Ligand SMILES: [Zn+2]
């Protein structure tokens with residue numbers, strides 16, 4: 324039996340096929356028992372959404388409402404979940420519960436992992452229905468735009484936890500997109516001795532510099548810069564959040580002997596890597612897939628603690644009816660680091676109407 328609602332329809336940005344998003348009135352999502360109805364406030368747009376939009380995501384099937392970086396207010400509560408009116412962020416993972424990783428408790432690497440907003444309707448709509456256990460309350464004292472970074476921040480928290488960082492390490496981050504910047508912020512917060520960012524876009528380098536990070540200068544060779552910054556050794560920990568073949572080619576040169584490479588970004592195709600170099604240097608290479616529940620909860624605590632300076636990240640918010648424009652903006656990878664889609668109003672965000 325599902326819960327009856329008074330309002331039966333809502334507005335949604337529906338992905339209907341390659342490079343097409345239609346702003347439509349659709350039925351309100353069904354709310355099965357044990358689920359809650361959440362009123363969407365802000366939805367972050369990320370690279371995974373780009374691949375869905377272009378029709379190149381391996382699982383997404385049109386029509387679907389995207390949006391897996393979800394912040395909202397509980398509208399109809401589930402008996403076992405946060406009360407109506409609670410601001411929540413969402414751990415959007417759906418695991419099978421039966422495969423080997425799931426049985427080991429490693430549900431984030433479930434062999435048939437799915438996500439709300441990719442495989443099932445997400446939050447690029449006025450409302451989204453979600454199981455109670457996916458909802459994580461976040462203090463409403465936190466600026467909404469910072470709360471809305473919880474999901475990508477959880478990826479960064481997971482990446483840093485996978486890196487084995489203990490404090491004092493010389494860290495290099497390839498790529499100053501949202502995940503690269505968030506990873507750099509978490510690494511610094513967790514005590515990295517230094518963080519150097521390599522990023523080809525001048526706009527994005529500026530974002531990194533304004534957040535207090537060293538960057539590889541325009542036109543400089545990243546490896547020369549890394550070696551210079553590390554006394555010729557290479558970095559203790561290298562985060563690859565660029566996932567570009569040109570980065571894969573230089574990873575073994577960027578990391579020191581016995582150092583660690585963390586693959587944060589997702590390579591779309593196999594790339595050439597000098598495995599002999601990694602062998603001779605006894606490097607550790609670790610993958611990163613999304614995050615654990617503990618990472619998401621840690622991300623929420625970091626946001627609530629206010630120590631990362633997330634409010635200084637340049638962001639832009641688009642109304643739901645301009646979702647396609649939001650994607651276009653996000654894909655330009657310019658001076659705006661992160662793009663969100665409303666329905667949150669400017670007043671709710673504590674900003675002047677532009
Ligand atoms: Zn995402």
Ligand SMILES: [Zn+2]
Nearest residue numbers: 419422425433
């Ligand atoms: Zn599983």
